[in-house]
Amino acid sequence: MTSISEIPSLDLDLFTDDVLTDPFPIYERIRNAGPVVYLPRYRSYAMGRYADVRAGLADWESFSSARGIGLNDLANEATQGMIIATDPPEHDQLRDVLASRLSPKAIRELKADIERRADELVAPLVRQGAFDAVNDLARAFPISIVLDLIGLPQNGRDKVLGWADAAFSASGPPGPRTDAAFPLLEDQLAYLSSIEPDQLTPGSMGRAIYDAAAAGQIRQESCVPLMSAYVTAGLDTTINAISNAVWYFAHNPEQWDLVRQDPTLIPSALNEVLRIESPVQFFCRVATREVDVDGLRLAAGSRVMMLYASANRDERKWEDPTRFDVRRNPVDHLAFGYGMHGCAGQGLARLEGHSILAALARRVERFEVGAPVRRINQLIRGLDALPTTVRPVAETA
Amino acid sequence: MRIIVDEARCEGYGFCAEAAPHLLELDDEGDLKVLSEEVASGDAAQAEAAVRVCPVAALRLEP
Ligand code: HEM
Ligand code: SF4
Numbered sequence: 001m002t003s004i005s006e007i008p009s010l011d012l013d014l015f016t017d018d019v020l021t022d023p024f025p026i027y028e029r030i031r032n033a034g035p036v037v038y039l040p041r042y043r044s045y046a047m048g049r050y051a052d053v054r055a056g057l058a059d060w061e062s063f064s065s066a067r068g069i070g071l072n073d074l075a076n077e078a079t080q081g082m083i084i085a086t087d088p089p090e091h092d093q094l095r096d097v098l099a100s101r102l103s104p105k106a107i108r109e110l111k112a113d114i115e116r117r118a119d120e121l122v123a124p125l126v127r128q129g130a131f132d133a134v135n136d137l138a139r140a141f142p143i144s145i146v147l148d149l150i151g152l153p154q155n156g157r158d159k160v161l162g163w164a165d166a167a168f169s170a171s172g173p174p175g176p177r178t179d180a181a182f183p184l185l186e187d188q189l190a191y192l193s194s195i196e197p198d199q200l201t202p203g204s205m206g207r208a209i210y211d212a213a214a215a216g217q218i219r220q221e222s223c224v225p226l227m228s229a230y231v232t233a234g235l236d237t238t239i240n241a242i243s244n245a246v247w248y249f250a251h252n253p254e255q256w257d258l259v260r261q262d263p264t265l266i267p268s269a270l271n272e273v274l275r276i277e278s279p280v281q282f283f284c285r286v287a288t289r290e291v292d293v294d295g296l297r298l299a300a301g302s303r304v305m306m307l308y309a310s311a312n313r314d315e316r317k318w319e320d321p322t323r324f325d326v327r328r329n330p331v332d333h334l335a336f337g338y339g340m341h342g343c344a345g346q347g348l349a350r351l352e353g354h355s356i357l358a359a360l361a362r363r364v365e366r367f368e369v370g371a372p373v374r375r376i377n378q379l380i381r382g383l384d385a386l387p388t389t390v391r392p393v394a395e396t397a
Numbered sequence: 398m399r400i401i402v403d404e405a406r407c408e409g410y411g412f413c414a415e416a417a418p419h420l421l422e423l424d425d426e427g428d429l430k431v432l433s434e435e436v437a438s439g440d441a442a443q444a445e446a447a448v449r450v451c452p453v454a455a456l457r458l459e460p
Binding site: 092104332338340 | 405406408409410411412416426427428449450452453454
């Protein structure tokens, strides 16, 4: 009789090199154990099934972000006031400032420029024939776009990338990896604090944050955390998505043929890359009250990992979830989260992804890749290097 | 059944309009227009699909 509402406990370590390299078998165990499981090592819970993660993200009143989205107190403390770590009403004020610059309507005018930048980046790489799809393509593209949009001064830009990666990893469980990442998160915040608003390009997204504070829409103290949201959230996520796309298309050439033959599949193809290799593996929520999770009773105060990456491969939701299928069009995947905190930059991320895939589809017939080098990070999943050679399409060769 | 847009949350992704062209539309400005708040019984599936694909949960159905 007791068992019905007891949450299964699994003594798993999710943060070893092996698991971070291939987390999917562990996610499957979590999904199969129950709608929510207890992970004693982290004194936290985890949800891995699509329906529960989605329902939890929708119910922000029961699952709060305001006590931090990470697995250690230090990071949860340091990220106080950042948009991902707020609830309404504070969240909505911050979100309005970002959405006024990031919503699809706001970025419509960027489309032509981003498409041009994609062509200018891809054309010489294809002519060259061999390149590192991570460094030369996936990193080069969002860095130039996002840092220009934020309007950051040129000096200091080179460090931003290392910081952004670490700002994610700093939210892992207490331990050496978190200890190594945390000072970099602090460096990032110190660098952003040192920038004067008038050093930001007039009209840029960064400048708009300071303008909003000057206009009294948000508090002055919110400026640096919002800048950090752009710099952190806008880089490695998109970088991983682009390199994962090349990796998957190299291994699934027939899927690349489909995209080349019918470029209207590009939005679906990007969704499928994001579904099968979700750049953000999880963020946490804290239960504000006792919650019934599919018949299991989760106590108030429980910290819960929302495993987006697991939900996106849940066999309860997706047919044959490990099959990469560009025609699947999984529009309701959770790689951008869902609901109130659903990625504020997804319009831009999609625009970047679509532009790169379109530029490649016009020029590349086949990708061939060597062994990828994985970049180990506690929250996000992606590659550090992917040696790539391409066979160009005949006309542009 | 009625389809309700939470205008404060809607950011204009337009996936809902693709899913439910009878009910919703993005206008030339990129703003969401509700063509018909009242959902005819034949459009119930469209309405549910629209609610499902909105990435920021800005749509809901009311009886
Ligand atoms: C493929 C690329 C991207 C992925 C996979 C991604 C993923 C995510 C996820 C999973 C969340 C949800 C946070 C939560 O549930 O607590 C999120 C939020 C956010 N993302 Fe993205 N993101 C991407 C690109 C971007 C870009 C390009 C930007 C901005 C330039 C951005 C800015 C944000 C911001 C500001 C939030 C916080 C929204 C809020 O708390 O209301 N993201 N993103
Ligand atoms: S999908 Fe959601 S956010 Fe996008 S236009 Fe429709 S209601 Fe608005």
